[in-house]
Amino acid sequence: MNKRRCSTMEIMAVAAAREIRDREVVFAGTGLPMLATMLAQQTHAPDCVIVFEAGAIDPRMLHLPMSVGDSRTLVGAAQAAGLFEIFNYVLQGGRVDVGFLGGAQIDRYGNINSTGIGPDRQRPAVRLPGSGGSADVAALSRRTVIIAHHQRRRFPLRVDYCTSPGWIDGGATRRAAGIYGGGPAAVVTTMGVIRYREPTKNPYLASYHPGIDAQQVQRETGFELDISEALETQPPSAEELDILRHQIDPERIFLK
Template identity: 65%
Template sequence: MTESHYSLTELMTVAAAREIQDGEVVFAGTGLPMLGAMLAQHTHAPDCCIIFEAGTIASQLAHLPMSVGDPRALHGAALAAGLFEVFDYMLQAGKVDVGFLSGAQIDRFGNINSTSIGPYPGQPKVRFSGSGGACDIACLAKRTVIIARHERRRFPQRVDYITSPGWLRGDNSRMKSGLVRGGPSVVVTTMGVLRFHPETKRLFLASYHPGLTARDVARNTSFRLDIQSATQTPTPSSEELHILRDLVDPERVFLR
């Protein structure tokens, strides 16, 4: 049963959660990725293993953490370690199935810029925080899920700077560069869900959110976006919304 009243954040969270499969190791960050991972753990993926950058491995979250370093992230965890263990024993060892990422710009091949707008390291117009652990996740996770606000300026033909590599120049360029594992699988935005063509690795529109059209999404994308096969994004079920609102984030820390 679907629910007719839901927020955009709830719709995006549900779309992201549905990308997680049972038994997978999930590298989740603060905010919507946490919501999605918790929702998946409460529904179709009870045995997914959630890990956080601060060092928590295999959390069984009872309360939503405010950040990856929040003590609430330790609830039911198999191990309370540190950055080294998460990035070395889990990520570099190839044990992370899916990692969540975001950024200021995402291009048609899923390359992410979270470094600067404009020439870098010359005279950037805007300077951002940089990679953090995002580049490691983009290079070493088996696949990545990208979360982004959908605006023309955020989806350029080419990013100003590749902070976290996606499919680089498309086709097999990622593997040729030495990145033999992973790559982005989906981009969940405020307007729809975009996926990558299996051969060219170019983004195409898989679905547009209710109230929008495929052309709306295309008009808000700087590069040419294939919309031919797009359908409407499936809406959240009553059960998913109940779990999100009453169990995952009852205090509306991140839900809007």
């Protein structure tokens, strides 16, 4: 497959899918995380299990849901539960391996803002939807994968509001805040994939997408990113693209 023939969204969905291992329990939200998890199920991780915060557990979806409460999340599902079971038993009980997150701002340590932009918390310049389950997933999954649009203003040194804790201030600060497990493993962006070094939790560019170079990624990032070891993101295979386009999102609801 010629790499120019696939979109950024397709590259991201494939990169996100590769973060999932077989037999893992995946907490997925609307949009790209659903595409990624469904793709993983149809390729290298056939026995990974999706849970949705609105209540569906392990569905075999035939059509893409437009929100996590959608009836489409119930087709072939193992269980239809509710928020009480999902948040208490599945998430807080420590049973989620990978949680997907998104947000308007992502900072140096993978903290996420999905509450409001601007210095005045009571009168934000832009009011965002709020945490929903995002902060819960960020704190309680074994690891998280963040999906983000890569622009300098979206990658500030520090978020205006910490909705969902990442590595907080780096080092051991996450643990000191009372958060026992988890933390961001990867940020899959429109330009590449960022990961974090041990034990400082300083970010580094693991890969840049085809058609983009590492310096470009640094220019669009509002904090210092170690780009010394960055490689090109492995492009989607013909099989992965075929599954995404023809089986997972033929209606083109999320794929652009």
